[in-house]
Amino acid sequence: MTKPRITLVTSAEMPNLYSDEAGLLDALSDRGADPHIAVWSDPGVDWSEAGVCVVRSVSDYAYDRERFLSWAESVPRLLNHADILRWNSDKHYMIDLAKRGLSVIPTTWLEPDQHLSKQQVHSRFPAMGDFVVKPAVSSGVRDIGRYTANDTGQRQAAILQAMNLLSQGRAVMVQRYLEQIDVHGELSLVFFNGLVSHAVEKRAVLHPARVTDPRMHEAVVTAEHATEEQWRWGEEIRAVLHDYVRSLLGRDEQFLFNRVDLVPDGRGSFLVMEVSMVDADLYLEATPEALGNFADAITVRAFW
Ligand SMILES: Nc1ncnc2c1ncn2[C@@H]1O[C@H](COP(=O)(O)OP(=O)(O)O)[C@@H](O)[C@H]1O
Ligand SMILES: [Mg+2]
Secondary structure, three states, X not given: OOOOEEEEEEOOOOOOOOHHHOOHHHHHHHOOOEEEEEEOOOOOOOXXXXXXXXXXXXXXXXXXXXXHHHHHHHOOOEEOOHHHHHHXXXXXXXXXXXXXXXXXXXXEEEOHHHOOOHHHHHHHOOOOOEEEEEEOOOOOOOOOEEEEOOOHHHHHHHHHHHHHHHHOOOOEEEEEOOOHHHHHOEEEEEEEOOEEEEXXXXXXXXXXXXXXXXXXXXXXXXXXXXXXHHHHHHHHHHHHHHHHHHHHHOOOOOOOEEEEEEEEOOOOOEEEEEEEOOOOXXXXXXXXXXXXXXXXXXXXXXXX
């Protein structure tokens, strides 16, 4: 029997796998597959011969989302599915999830086609406390600013950041800075083929009066034994996601992987920060089982 070919997809910016995923190639070989790595924008790759293709370090999609998505649509066996990538690569999906009753971080949306003036942007920012300005299409903690609302200089900087993004045709999200994240951190629950695998806790990463450095990677993480309550939250969110995706696509679609990021409020509830199904860091070194669980999940799909 020939071994099923599996291609782990990376980007020109990060052609190798995320450093904590290097062990995937061996893990997939051990499971009887024939794994390779390829860069999504490499014109030399024949995707029809690439077998099951799994998007991994493709964070540069945010620079040219349409080009990335048209590539995704051209790949016969891509995971997650191109339709999922289209939906999940723009954080406007948070609006859909909120409509379905999920508690997401309250967000004010600034859209390029509103042609907002500086004054109008100013009037959409909170009047007190810290707030966050971030692009709707972005990943890897890029271009995110945290500002103090009643500090004139910082407010000015926030307006500039927002105007700058809007002038590039990018939608902007404005949120209150969730102080709970400084206390409880952010909890990531990782699912493979719909089953829970592991959880990590991430420390807060935003510093006041600063836009994140584009070279910065994600936060310090520690493995976390998610409580029953947290898995119930994850399950609740996953059910909303599947339900939404079924109505969007008109069919069921099993996610190879999805990561749900929550900010617990310390009082038994949470707000969703994001749901990651494109280039999600899956924290495969966080627990001893994580990498094997992912390799199992991919192999199952390759043998389907
Ligand atoms: N409203 C907020 N309050 C507090 N921290 C925030 C907020 N929004 C973003 N952050 C911080 O910035 C990080 C990146 O934001 P996120 O929305 O997850 O974008 P990305 O897609 O770049 O990961 C979060 O993990 C969190 O630490
Ligand atoms: Mg994030």
